[in-house]
Amino acid sequence: MTFSHYSVLLHETIEGLHIRENGIYVDGTLGGGGHALAVVKRLGSRGRLIGIDQDSAAIKAAEERLRDYRDHVTIVRSNYENLPQVLRECKIEKADGIYLDLGVSSYQLDEAERGFSYRFDAPLDMRMDQRNPITAADIVNGYSEGALFRMIRDYGEDRFAQNIAKHIVHYREKKRIESTLELSEIISAAIPARIRATGGHPAKRSFQAIRIELNRELEVLENTIDAMIDALEEGGRLCIITFHSLEDRIVKNKFKNAENPCICPPDFPVCTCGRVSKGRVITKKAILPSERELAENRRSQSAKLRIFERNVHAENIGITNHISPSRCFASSKLSHR
DSSP: OOOOOOOTTHHHHHHHHTOOTTOEEEETTOTTSHHHHHHHTTOOTTOEEEEEESOHHHHHHHHHHTGGGGGGEEEEESOGGGHHHHHHHTTBOOEEEEEEEOSOOHHHHHOGGGOOOTTSOOBSOOOSSTTOSOOHHHHHHHSOHHHHHHHHHHHHOOTTHHHHHHHHHHHHTTSOOOBHHHHHHHHHHTSOHHHHTSSSOTTHHHHHHHHHHHTTHHHHHHHHHHHHHHTEEEEEEEEEEEOSHHHHHHHHHHHHHHHOOOOSOTTOSSOOSOOOOOEEESOSSOBOOOHHHHHHOGGGTTOEEEEEEEOOOGGGTTOOOOBOOOHHHHSSSOOOO
16 A cells, blocks of 8 residues: 555644745654655755654655655654654754654555554554564553553543453453454443444544554653754744644643743742743644645544744854764765664
């Protein structure tokens, strides 16, 4: 199957980045390269794009899509949580813009063998990085009933989480759960028939929870936002597209704290904690897909874009991006690890 991923909120993200012709931009979730292509088309002769993704299929697709701009692109197979290390290896001090599209690609959802979907019968995998030795099957068969309950409750926000966890543990006492269809049927049996008859697929929330847990999606996001803001050049922007209420809450709160990090009691007349704002939140309310985009791609309906702009600090005036010759840019070909 061809790697495909609709570039959600593409126009809004490009506008939000305020692209500088010769700037340095980082796509932390490269995917098939849709957002990256729109960025690199706007760069000048000294502009650079660093694309990061942990999925080998995405890497291959992005290399093909960006082949005409190979002199301005470096692709790195990694998780965006390693962004500071990637920048150091490429001898880049600061980036003019960083962006993330946290959606699961259509390829990952629709390629049965990847095991992300409850619609196909396939091995219970769900790894975004296939170098990961742990699969969804290991979680489903290895977690305690309590751990399964908390995972499905917190990450899937499913009100039947306790009963689903109980059904999974009861079933696996007889045999190991190996396939997506097998798990889907177990989950469906744990949900009342009247609920199954209305609404979406009964396994949707549980599959989402397992995928989030396995790939550490919320953990990586929460632990990396501050580092991404710190990696921005003066006036640089961080754009993050989320598809889940928990993701959006993390981004919203992290941006708010970066804008106003003061921890002094509200009744203090002046700040005494000394915490300095890192910048400002551009999007007081999240940007949502247009009616046209929703009509073109139903999977974009839960997408939200939030944007943060880095402060210009007096002590940093005069500092610019510095790129030293390195193996990152020495080759005319796209490189990746």
